Amino acid sequence: MAIKFEVIKECGKTKARLGKLFTSHGVIETPVFMPVGTQATVKAMTSRELDDLGIHIILSNSYHLYLRPGHNLIAQVGGLHKFMGWKGAILTDSGGFQIFSLGKLNKIRDEGVFFNSHIDGSKHFISPEKAMEIQIALGSDIAMVFDECTSYPAGKYQIETAAQRTIQWAKRCKEVHHEPNQSLFGIVQGGAFKDLRIENANKLVELDFPGYAIGGLSVGEPKSLMYEILDYTVPCLPNNKPRYLMGVGAPQSILEGVVRGVDMFDCVLPTRNARNGSLFISSGKLSILNAKYKDDFTPLDNECQCYTCQNFTRAYLRHLYMSKEILASILGTIHNLYFMSTLMKNTRLALLEDRLLEFKEEFLAKFLS
Amino acid sequence: MAIKFEVIKECGKTKARLGKLFTSHGVIETPVFMPVGTQATVKAMTSRELDDLGIHIILSNSYHLYLRPGHNLIAQVGGLHKFMGWKGAILTDSGGFQIFSLGKLNKIRDEGVFFNSHIDGSKHFISPEKAMEIQIALGSDIAMVFDECTSYPAGKYQIETAAQRTIQWAKRCKEVHHEPNQSLFGIVQGGAFKDLRIENANKLVELDFPGYAIGGLSVGEPKSLMYEILDYTVPCLPNNKPRYLMGVGAPQSILEGVVRGVDMFDCVLPTRNARNGSLFISSGKLSILNAKYKDDFTPLDNECQCYTCQNFTRAYLRHLYMSKEILASILGTIHNLYFMSTLMKNTRLALLEDRLLEFKEEFLAKFLS
Numbered sequence: 086m087a088i089k090f091e092v093i094k095e096c097g098k099t100k101a102r103l104g105k106l107f108t109s110h111g112v113i114e115t116p117v118f119m120p121v122g123t124q125a126t127v128k129a130m131t132s133r134e135l136d137d138l139g140i141h142i143i144l145s146n147s148y149h150l151y152l153r154p155g156h157n158l159i160a161q162v163g164g165l166h167k168f169m170g171w172k173g174a175i176l177t178d179s180g181g182f183q184i185f186s187l188g189k190l191n192k193i194r195d196e197g198v199f200f201n202s203h204i205d206g207s208k209h210f211i212s213p214e215k216a217m218e219i220q221i222a223l224g225s226d227i228a229m230v231f232d233e234c235t236s237y238p239a240g241k242y243q244i245e246t247a248a249q250r251t252i253q254w255a256k257r258c259k260e261v262h263h264e265p266n267q268s269l270f271g272i273v274q275g276g277a278f279k280d281l282r283i284e285n286a287n288k289l290v291e292l293d294f295p296g297y298a299i300g301g302l303s304v305g306e307p308k309s310l311m312y313e314i315l316d317y318t319v320p321c322l323p324n325n326k327p328r329y330l331m332g333v334g335a336p337q338s339i340l341e342g343v344v345r346g347v348d349m350f351d352c353v354l355p356t357r358n359a360r361n362g363s364l365f366i367s368s369g370k371l372s373i374l375n376a377k378y379k380d381d382f383t384p385l386d387n388e389c390q391c392y393t394c395q396n397f398t399r400a401y402l403r404h405l406y407m408s409k410e411i412l413a414s415i416l417g418t419i420h421n422l423y424f425m426s427t428l429m430k431n432t433r434l435a436l437l438e439d440r441l442l443e444f445k446e447e448f449l450a451k452f453l454s
Numbered sequence: 455m456a457i458k459f460e461v462i463k464e465c466g467k468t469k470a471r472l473g474k475l476f477t478s479h480g481v482i483e484t485p486v487f488m489p490v491g492t493q494a495t496v497k498a499m500t501s502r503e504l505d506d507l508g509i510h511i512i513l514s515n516s517y518h519l520y521l522r523p524g525h526n527l528i529a530q531v532g533g534l535h536k537f538m539g540w541k542g543a544i545l546t547d548s549g550g551f552q553i554f555s556l557g558k559l560n561k562i563r564d565e566g567v568f569f570n571s572h573i574d575g576s577k578h579f580i581s582p583e584k585a586m587e588i589q590i591a592l593g594s595d596i597a598m599v600f601d602e603c604t605s606y607p608a609g610k611y612q613i614e615t616a617a618q619r620t621i622q623w624a625k626r627c628k629e630v631h632h633e634p635n636q637s638l639f640g641i642v643q644g645g646a647f648k649d650l651r652i653e654n655a656n657k658l659v660e661l662d663f664p665g666y667a668i669g670g671l672s673v674g675e676p677k678s679l680m681y682e683i684l685d686y687t688v689p690c691l692p693n694n695k696p697r698y699l700m701g702v703g704a705p706q707s708i709l710e711g712v713v714r715g716v717d718m719f720d721c722v723l724p725t726r727n728a729r730n731g732s733l734f735i736s737s738g739k740l741s742i743l744n745a746k747y748k749d750d751f752t753p754l755d756n757e758c759q760c761y762t763c764q765n766f767t768r769a770y771l772r773h774l775y776m777s778k779e780i781l782a783s784i785l786g787t788i789h790n791l792y793f794m795s796t797l798m799k800n801t802r803l804a805l806l807e808d809r810l811l812e813f814k815e816e817f818l819a820k821f822l823s
Binding site for chain 2: 115124131132153307400407414415
């Protein structure tokens with residue numbers, strides 16, 4: 086089935102909303118954070134570990150799966166859910182962002198993008214139509230239109246061209262996308278230009294997508310600018326559709342997004358940080374490699390109920406990271422994803438209990454201390 | 455408490471026995487295979503994963519833990535069990551083997567071994583007394599005497615010197631080991647020389663250890679020679695004490711050891727192979743990187759009940775290995791350790807039901823086909 090979205094409650098003091106996203110693979114409570122499973126696996130996690138962490142939706146990358154193992158191979162076994170043994174929901178991005186950030190020698194044309202694989206240099210061409218073919222083959226619950234993502238800073242002419250092309254491409258995606266079990270989201274571009282963002286959002290909304298993403302953010306601009314862009318972009322999007330802020334995952338940015346009316350977030354941050362030994366705790370980030378944790382026999386975070394904190398000490402975790410043990414990445418990822426899950430759960434609870442701003446203030450006072 | 459060992463049943467047709475090893479950290483049914491947790495972690499496994507796999511005893515390495523994070527640090531938190539969050543039993547080796555295989559610029563003297571760390575080149579000295587200090591600090595259930603392990607092939611004079619030194623070191627270990635909660639095992643050396651092995655075993659037995667290991671095997675000699683050495687060495691060891699064949703882990707060698715009266719085995723093979731994509735299945739070893747598995751949507755092993763085989767296909771596993779994903783190592787290790795657990799469980803069951811030789815023949819006919 087196509088997704089359905091229901092706003093359960095609106096915050097009286099902010100633009101935040103509590104929602105439910107119904108998919109063929111379960112109901113997702115929003116605001117939600119989606120961990121990233123780039124290559125058909127959330128790095129270092131088994132599916133049952135993700136279940137234990139209360140994760141019901143993940144993001145996976147069309148660009149990576151198109152290159153390896155190939156979307157047709159995944160289609161052969163019945164789609165990405167079956168291929169990776171994941172029973173929850175999946176959102177796939179269109180590959181646009183990865184082509185621009187990972188692909189080599191990109192040539193962007195109106196018909197699509199020519200690029201060389203970051204794995205073996207082989208030549209490829211992805212058009213909006215091809216991006217739809219790939220995502221339909223993957224069988225994700227939510228697919229994204231093929232967009233042109235620009236970097237920051239960039240000139241207005243360049244941003245405008247990309248934003249207009251993104252609208253043209255969104256139309257072409259919609260024209261060829263007739264998969265009843267997959268919902269196609271549009272992506273608002275327009276850089277840091279208010280007029281472009283608003284124009285872009287309005288044009289996209291005319292196309293009537295079941296959900297809308299805000300793209301081209303968290304690409305190097307100051308956080309305050311990102312919040313400002315959200316301030317004027319989100320109100321252009323329909324109230325009854327889910328809103329997704331792409332690539333945003335810092336706890337503070339998520340909360341700032343929530344109060345501006347965003348429902349969905351994704352980022353490699355918690356999983357990538359975990360592998361590098363940067364762990365979220367209630368008082369901020371902890372670099373476990375720091376020598377001061379050598380003989381610290383307390384848990385990472387005394388307040389945390391995750392498997393890692395309930396069973397292991399900072400001294401042991403540091404030893405694992407120093408020794409480059411795989412278990413370091415496993416335990417770190419469990420912790421960081423649990424932290425994100427808990428943050429979102431507490432955010433939803435605060436929304437339900439009409440104390441979102443207080444919760445946000447308390448959380449940030451501690452986290453950014 | 456010190457360990458206790460009970461022979462439950464002897465095989466009528468071979469020297470195999472079914473036993474129980476009682477430790478402060480649970481009862482272990484023998485014959486048993488002990489996975490290796492070199493650096494205070496069985497690579498890629500959480501403790502709860504090991505529990506799920508029915509693993510009740512692991513081996514850890516004094517040499518590695520002495521160098522990093524240091525045995526005194528581990529003692530501070532109450533020992534290795536607490537440090538690594540492992541509730542099962544632990545056997546620690548003495549470091550002898552690693553010093554000879556990993557340490558640089560070794561100088562072996564009667565008083566002990568001078569060597570340089572393989573991590574940072576720093577200089578160290580380990581004597582039999584130091585090896586006891588380290589293992590007592592680690593608090594393992596079973597400690598091993600400090601031995602001199604020779605390579606294969608080696609001349610008789612060299613082997614004899616090492617074997618005699620191993621006896622002298624075993625005496626010194628015993629003299630300083632007064633830890634009631636840890637049981638110290640002796641190690642028989644003597645290379646491939648029957649007279650040296652027998653003399654060495656007899657002298658060691660005079661010292662009266664609660665268990666005996668056969669060391670210096672699986673170091674490059676042909677398998678047939680290893681079996682021959684077991685044929686004449688095992689009968690020198692007392693019937694009522696556990697017998698441990700160090701560093702042996704190939705399924706066929708384990709079965710050959712079992713019928714020769716060995717109770718305990720350890721090896722990095724199943725875990726190291728798993729990380730390299732070499733997976734045990736009932737019909738032998740499977741190299742998952744082989745291109746023929748690219749679109750093979752069957753489980754690794756149809757007969758296997760492990761998490762990996764119950765949930766994932768060869769095509770997905772190959773994709774994970776090709777993409778160098780951490781999950782490849784996790785799922786491969788779960789499978790290989792489950793394979794070993796099941797092999798040992800089936801071996802014990804066959805022993806109990808008086809059909810060990812038939813089981814061995816059937817298993818090997820398939821596994822070595």
